[in-house]
Amino acid sequence: MTEAILLLLLVLLAIIAVETQILRMAVIFLGIFSLLLSxxxxxxxxxxxxxxxxxxxxxxxTLLYLTALKRHRVYTICFTNEMFREVDDRYIIEGTRRGQLLREIEQFCISKELEPQIICTPEDLSLLLEKRSYDLIIRQEGDQLTVYGNQDNYFVDELEMLIIMRYQDLNCKFIRYDEELTLHEEAS
Amino acid sequence: MIEPVSKDTSIVAVITGVLYPFIIVFGLYVILNGHNTPGGGFQGGAILAVLFIGRYLVFHTDDFSIHRAHLVEKALLVVLILVPVLFIFGSLSRRYPQWNEAYLIFMNLLIGFKVALGLTIVVFRYAFFEDR
Structure with a gap:
């Protein structure tokens, strides 16, 4: 009887651990599973x-999984260009100084233990700001390059320093927005 | 550079402090009685590894010298190979059968310390230095 209950509980816990949407809870269920197994x-x-x-x-x-979960955070960068359809990808990503900027931001993210994820899209800026699913938005209009960062994110300060120091020759502007989507412009 | 999990970790700190002596005693018990009760070097070593990992959970400091731990672990590995070679192939086990129990306990101790250091190195390396 005890054996049957234990085995059934094991199967139940395994299914719950697989089906849970929240990873942290899945790890905890896996821990309980192991305890019952022991x-x-x-x-x-x-x-x-x-x-x-x-x-x-x-x-x-369990400890290792929890540490891994804590370390793995995705930093989403959105690269938007309203003239995207006339320009092909290689122009943006490869060779140019702007491609270098993207790569450098990527490197910066990796050094801060964030997983960089770059999305290129021709969508309009206001739409992107409303979605709020991006940590950093880079907008290109012709020669002008504008970086939009959330004010509460403390990586934005360091990123701004990096861009100011390395890319003085680029026509680059840094803008922060807060939760109500008001933009705070800074001359840089 | 490494921030604590949350600002209020005093519960974890106090509980870890209370549990510390029990972890040491239990780990050593499992190691020392490994030859005739359940447990042994590996299990006791894993319990002892919780000492350093618990410390990491409380303080999040990286003043633990992983390099030195590596050296000690390698030295233990050499001893771990040398002792059975001397004892069994040197036919000491046949000449002095009363040493068998002491030999088992000594080997369990060596394995326990090696496993404890190894697991600590794994976890610390993972927590502090692991790059993508």
């Missing part, structure tokens, strides 16, 4: 394996 080992008369399972799987592995 109890089952004990029930089957393998206390040695049970100790190893309890210490490794439900202790250290």
């Amino acid at each position: 109890f089952l080992y004990l029930y089957y008369g393998a206390p040695d394996v049970a100790i190893a399972e309890a210490v490794m799987a439900s202790g250290l592995v």
Whole structure:
């Protein structure tokens, strides 16, 4: 009877861990799963394996997963150009000084332990600002390059320093917006 | 550079402090009794590794010298290979059968410390230095 209940609970917990949308909860369910599994080992008369399972799987592995989740954060950069349809991708990404800027921002993100994700889109700026799913928006109109960053994000300050120091020759402007989407312009 | 998980970690700090001696005693117990009760070097070493990892959970400092831990772990590996070679192939085990238990306990201790250091290095490396 105990055995059947334990086995059923194991299957249930495994299904929950797979189906949960929130990764953190999935990790916790996996920890409970391992603890029950170690109890089952004990029930089957393998206390040695049970100790190893309890210490490794439900202790250290849970900790490692949680650390990994904490470190893995995605930083979404949106590159928008309203004349996008007339220009092909290679013009933006390769060779040009602007491509270098994008690469440098990418490098900056990696050095801050963020996963950079660059999206190129021809959509309008106001639409992008309203969506709020981007951490940084870079807009290109002709020669003018404008960077929009959320005011609350503290990476924006360092990024601004980087751009000012390295790209003085570019016609580049840095603009912050706050939660009500009011823009704070700064001369740079 | 590394910020704590949240600002208020005093609960974790106090509980870890209370548990510390118990972790040490339990880990050593599992290692020292490994030859005739459940447990052994690996399990006890994993329990001992919780010492450093708990410290990391509380303080988030990186003043732990991973380089030195590496050196000690490698030295332990050399001893771990040398002792059985001397004991078994040197036919000491046949000449002094009363040493067998001491030999087992000593090997379990070596394995325990090596596993504890190894797991600590793995976790610390992962938490501080892992690059993509």
